[in-house]
Amino acid sequence: MGKRGERGISMMSQIPTDMKKVEKTDINNEILRVGMIAELDAINLYEQLAAMTDSENIRKVLLDIAKEEKTHAGEFQALLLKTDKEQVVELEKGKKEVEKTMK
Numbered sequence: 001m002g003k004r005g006e007r008g009i010s011m012m013s014q015i016p017t018d019m020k021k022v023e024k025t026d027i028n029n030e031i032l033r034v035g036m037i038a039e040l041d042a043i044n045l046y047e048q049l050a051a052m053t054d055s056e057n058i059r060k061v062l063l064d065i066a067k068e069e070k071t072h073a074g075e076f077q078a079l080l081l082k083t084d085k086e087q088v089v090e091l092e093k094g095k096k097e098v099e100k101t102m103k
């Protein structure tokens with residue numbers, strides 16, 4: 001567990017102690033971002049494990065699960081983009097920046 005566990009704890013410690021001061025939308029957006037982080041972390045974990053194993057069956061299952069985690073990340077992102085309109089704009093800006101850089 002090590003690093004992964006520690007990272008989880010540090011995420012929790014950032015949750016504000018006085019929840020009344022935080023807007024409900026902000027809390028929900030934070031929950032969705034934590035969900036995205038967890039799913040992206042899971043993708044890396046399963047892909048790393050897939051690269052480690054000498055069993056073709058285990059590798060196949062791990063990569064299939066990693067793919068499912070990408071769907072889960074997309075579910076959280078889809079929800080987040082419904083309520084965090086600034087993220088919608090900045091996501092598009094980031095895409096354009098990269099396209100400009102890659103020309």
Ligand SMILES: [Fe+2]
Nearest residue numbers: 039042069072
């Ligand atoms: Fe998942």
